[in-house]
Amino acid sequence: MRQLSELDASFLYLESDTTPMHIGGIYLFDASGLASPLAFSTFVAYLRSRLHVSPLFRQKLRKIPFKLGRPYWIDDADFSVERHLAHVSLGARGTQQGLMTLASKILEERLRQDRPLWHITFVDGFSIETPEGEKAGFALIVKLHHAAIDAFSGEEIMAKLLEYSPTPRPIPPPQPWHPGEPPSEERIALQASANVLKTPLQLASLAYSAAGATTRGLIQRQLHKIPLSLPVFTAPHSPFNRQITANRRIVSASIELARLKAIKSALGGVTLNDVVLGLCAETLRVYLTRANVAVDRSLVAMTPISVRSSSLRRATGNQMSAMLLDLATIEPDPARRIRKIHQNAVSSEPYREAIAADRLTELVPSTLLALSARLYSEFQVAQRYQPLFNLPITNVPGPQVPLYLQGTRLIQQFNSAPLFDSLGMVIVAVSYQGQLTLNFTLCPDVVPDSHCLPELVLNSLAAIELAARNLESGSADMDGPPEPPSLTGDLLNYLEKLLKFRLFKGPP
The missing domain is CATH 3.30.559 (Chloramphenicol Acetyltransferase)
Structure with a gap:
């Protein structure tokens, strides 16, 4: 059981229907080198095998009645990875611009606070624009709540989820995980x-x-x-x-x-x-x-x-x-x-x-x-x-070496940050493999x-x-x-x- 800091909790308090307080990421992968497109089921198995890299994936909020104290992070005994995933296919005429339009709509939606505060949408069926021309690819649209991460730790978590080898490796079985006992009302009051x-x-x-x-x-x-x-x-x-x-x-x-x-x-x-x-x-x-x-x-x-x-x-x-x-x-x-x-x-x-x-x-x-x-x-x-x-304006240094997911290379990423009242624009600069992207x-x-x-x-x-x-x-x-x-x-x-x-x- 770990309590949120006041800064972390403030991102929960600022959230409303018009101000979702999550950090977003759109990650584009080049799948043209694969004999067949990466299946959504393969990605689910891959993600299961790497959930152990960060506790945020399987921890949810435990709020204090009447907001007499800051919430706590506790293990979600009912955790199911499927509740945090979605699959969208843009079809044969899908384009990168269509992907960005879809991502904007997805990032407008708030994360549910009764479960771990993240969500990933797997998108395929579109072509990625590269200097060599259009290539078949897929994308991940990721939402991580600002109460759980900042821009710097979010970049670290995504780097841990991916791989450094262009050669697909066998997906290992998930590591055993046993959720801790939820805290009692008496313990919350004492804390x-x-x-x-x-x-x-x-x-x-x-x-x-x-x-x-x-x-x-x-x-x-x-x-x-x-x-x-x-x-x-x-x-x-x-x-x-x-x-x-x-x-x-x-x-x-x-x-x-x-x-x-x-x-x-x-x-x-x-x-x-x-x-x-x-x-x-x-x-x-x-x-x-x-x-x-x-x-x-x-x-x-x-x-x-x-x-x-x-x-x-x-x-x-x-x-x-x-x-x-x-x-x-x-x-x-x-x-x-x-x-x-x-x-x-x-x-x-x-x-x-x-x-x-x-x-x-x-x-x-x-x-x-x-x-x-x-x-x-x-x-x-x-x-x-x-x-x-x-x-x-946030400048987040990223890795300068290529990252991969089951043999597909991450070629570009776009990032978003939350807006709130009277703050109509945020700039996030992210560098990756010799390129800097202003988002x-x-x-x-x-x-x-x-x-x-x-x-x-x-x-x-x-x-x-x-x-x-x-x-x-x-x-x-x-x-x-x-x-x-x-x-x-x-x-x-x-x-x-x-x-x-x-x-x-x-x-x-």
């Missing part, structure tokens, strides 16, 4: 009481981390003369921050990683992630310009960052820190913009290392967190006030004309390459101090002062 008693210890631990963040932040501000950050809620209003509907669309564009690495080398002193963020920023800027939308301040992105390397506590769940980043979209030069993005990201580093997102919510009672999440959506808080950020999950009722986004990505990449060639690689930006992280600093400063002065020293 909830123990969690209440632990709160003071959590408070002291969080205060210690906050003090460390303050020290590192002050030192870095002195070294780099970073000005104080802007007030909270300073992200500009944008067309992406409006009331969403249940409609979803996935739009993707793939580019060669080598081109991004060349830009990184030309600019010097930036990371590959900075280049990806710069490409997203230029694409968004051009999109808004085409739509005749004037945004007089830079867009702000929320960039989830995995902290699994420094706090590897669980095989699944959300182990993330969130950095709120100024994308410098008011900077006209796309190459200089990447350097500014790098400066803004570096200035947020102390806070990102000190306090992870799940720790910032440990002190919030489950009932209050659930209520605030619902009120945030139902009262349209983000539409009535300045948004905290305009959209999330735009969006609500078409909020983000119109999304079909132009792939073209804008390619045009933006070309514009950045040209600007990078014209910008001397060793030159420094002469605009003064870097733009501050407009949101994170003040928010955490307030939390630090509250903890250090009001709780330990009394009123300042």
